[in-house]
Amino acid sequence: AQKVTQAQTEISVVEKEDVTLDCVYETRDTTYYLFWYKQPPSGELVFLIRRNSFDEQNEISGRYSWNFQKSTSSFNFTITASQVVDSAVYFCAIEEADSWGKLQFGAGTQVVVTP
């Protein structure tokens, strides 16, 4: 079964619009870790945010914010006031407690920001 589902294949926005990326995960563990990564055309995965399963506090970091809800197994990510440089593929991932070093990724969401 897919551990992480990113239902949105592609999102296109105009610069300065907000973008919300959906992520739904599946796990039986009580301890787990959730991540968002960005992959620009160059190919390197860039770390964005990390949360553990015991911390549902939602925060804002610059133009990024996230909404972690254990009740619905969702970990959504929002880019506020998008910029052209935000164009990339965004991946949500989970690392389960006893799965050393194993990130399980969703299929990714392509974000296209046009001027």
Added chain:
Amino acid sequence: KAGVTQTPRYLIKTRGQQVTLSCSPISGHRSVSWYQQTPGQGLQFLFEYFSETQRNKGNFPGRFSGRQFSNSRSEMNVSTLELGDSALYLCASSLGTRGETQYFGPGTRLLVL
């Protein structure tokens, strides 16, 4: 600190050959994980090494192997290459404790002809 480095960046091989990819982690990081990324299968976990020991392994055939050296640098080897092994191979390093953030290198693009 320097980031994760991977060599070579690009490789072209033919079916049946073998290939070795190298990954140098961020200084102080003792864990290295490897991933394969293809358009069809997405990002898939290959294996993870910590202090020269493989702690975890994904669902790949035995043709895929790896190792880690005492300085935490890691190599992965693919023997008897198949066309389907064409992919972007990414390595990531972390401190190695549970849930630590993995930082990725630029990847090696392997094309098998």
